[in-house]
Amino acid sequence: MNLSEQTSAEETDRGVAGQWLRNAWYYAMPAHNLKPRSTVHRTILGEPVLIGRDAAGEVFALRDTCPHRGTLLSRGVFDGHEVECPYHGWRFDTAGRCTAIPSQAAHQRPQPSDVRAEAFLADERHGNIWIHVGRNRTAAGPAPEVPILGDRPQLHLSMVFECDLDLAVVGLMDPAHGAFVHRSALWRSKASIHEKTKSFSPVDRDGTLGWRMDRHAASRNSRAYQLLLGGRPETEITYLMPSVRIEHATTGRYTYCGLTACTPLDAKRTEVHHVMYWDVPLASLLKPLIRRVAWNFLDQDRRAVLMMRDGLAFDPPTMLIRDADTQARWYFRLKREVLAAEAANRRPQNPITSMTLTWRS
Ligand code: FES
Ligand SMILES: [Fe+2]
Structure with missing residues (x-):
């Protein structure tokens, strides 16, 4: 496969970068x-x-x-x-x-x-x-549902990323940066990189489009789960346009649900919220530690995204490769579809089909 087959222009961000989905x-x-x-x-x-x-x-x-x-x-x-x-x-x-x-x-x-x-x-x-x-209030479906673990989150933290929404969303969903950006004793090391294959399915929740990383055993090198749930759970991750990620992990005995939601404050600032729900009694004792680890983790993402922002300010040619960048492609593809559907006053159709993706991380 040559380079142009791996990166086709219409799957990158051309045309929709920087635009907001207002009716969301x-x-x-x-x-x-x-x-x-x-x-x-x-x-x-x-x-x-x-x-x-x-x-x-x-x-x-x-x-x-x-x-x-x-x-x-x-x-x-x-x-x-x-x-x-x-x-x-x-x-x-x-x-x-x-x-x-x-x-x-x-x-x-x-x-x-x-x-x-x-x-x-x-x-x-x-x-x-x-x-x-948005102005189109009548078309608004319900706000995102989180697989419920009570009505009071255990933990909420938020951080402002000094960049636009696209960069924050795509930066956070990126599956291949963990070993480089989140390198720490509590997280992942470069030596732990291994090949992964995950299956994905399209999602349409009352007209809100997205995709799901289907339920699978959590990565062996993900120590955060061990800290929180005391074991290796099965996990499922759902992305909803424009900027919601819901992670649901369960060991059978204990459950964790994480909501990450990015809110564009303006064209240059995006507030990232991370909300955590769990039913693990011990984890509640460890709350201050979990808050600290989660904050550091998010701050690592923030710094990575800002380095990308500073490079992109020079308008360099870039590429979205398969399969590691496929979710970033989907984000832009769905964004284009939602904008096109809005302009044509029709219901958006999810262009994503079920598939497996393989990458090393
Ligand atoms: S009442 Fe005059 S500015 Fe609000
Ligand atoms: Fe990250």
Whole structure:
């Protein structure tokens, strides 16, 4: 096989690099960080977002700029029912309806019924808050489901990668960097590299496309599982567009579920969230250690991705090889399909077919 057969241009990122899939759920924050009757400010896809929890405990989200003069609404007062802008006291309910414009006499326009703050979809499940900032709200399926181990994650950590979403997602899913980037006593060594063959299947969850690395025995050189589950489990990994990875590992006795979700804050910053669920009593005692190991691991990924970002700034020719880079190809292929389906106002079709991939790691 020659080089051009191994890397065909239409399977790389041309055309879709840097574009966002807007009509999708993005991870915003762990649910326990949002108290009733409070709001927080976030940036998602470059949009200012106010996320709040009302007096009844329901999560909601509004564009965090006042329709009057643009002040951040999240800097105002929220009484559990309405947000009051700190500048001129215009009030908005949790659906974005304006309920008061204190400066207006009765005969003047606008009146509250003429004004609306934009509302975004918000979804709370399994201890996570997801936000959908797209315009096509009616087409939004449910936020990603995690194979459930209770509604409160054992651990959440997040880190900002100073790069765009594509680089963060593709960098994290890469299967061949472990021995080089995560070289440490607790993880993998170069000497442990061996050939692996994994089978993959397409996934379509209510129109959200992705793929799955089918259930298989976890790698012999993966010491993290030994630390967490005390043995070598079977594991299954699901990727959902645009930026969700769900890992489900079980020894039969104990189970671990890891959710990794990347949220584009803007074109140059991506927040990576890692949420862990487990039912291993001993692991809960080891939580501070697990947090430290997971943080170091994520930071190694961050530094690797930034080195790639710095190289790519020179716009070099690059290649996505088979099979080690096939998942990166799938990511771009699915991204193109989702964008094309959106433009044509049709349901996206998963172009991935079941196959096995072989690489050494
Ligand atoms: S800017 Fe918000 S009320 Fe005037
Ligand atoms: Fe990694």
